[in-house]
Amino acid sequence: MQMLRYVLWVLGAVGLIMAVMLIREFGILGTVKKASIEPLDFTSLKDGEYAGEYVAGRHSSKVKARVESGRVTGIDIVQEISYAGEVQRHVVNKVMETQSLEVDTVSGATVTTRAALKAIENALSAAK
Numbered sequence: 001m002q003m004l005r006y007v008l009w010v011l012g013a014v015g016l017i018m019a020v021m022l023i024r025e026f027g028i029l030g031t032v033k034k035a036s037i038e039p040l041d042f043t044s045l046k047d048g049e050y051a052g053e054y055v056a057g058r059h060s061s062k063v064k065a066r067v068e069s070g071r072v073t074g075i076d077i078v079q080e081i082s083y084a085g086e087v088q089r090h091v092v093n094k095v096m097e098t099q100s101l102e103v104d105t106v107s108g109a110t111v112t113t114r115a116a117l118k119a120i121e122n123a124l125s126a127a128k
Helices: 002-034 085-098 110-125
Strands: 048-054 061-068 071-079
Touching: 002 110, 048 071, 048 110, 061 110, 071 085, 071 110, 085 110
Parallel strands: none
Antiparallel strands: 048 061, 061 071
């Protein structure tokens, strides 16, 4: 009987911890989905190398962007978004190709796309 109580207590504690983690994750997802991506005029950016990050739980990202003559010439991923490196690389390639933050989100990866764009935006905002 004592062992059964112990097992039930442990299972209850684990369930509570998991519930708190899920609530936290859903909160982060909502925050990232609602995050606005501000348009930037890439042609007015100052030359240099700029670091940016966006912190959002497992969707956190860090990048380093290079600007030369009003063009973004490189974006290095310093910290990949957990389980989503391929999506993040796709977003970086689209931003480089279009020279704009106004790119389509990757289907099924809206939160990941927006988190990657926010990190890039945060880096390039320092180049205004």
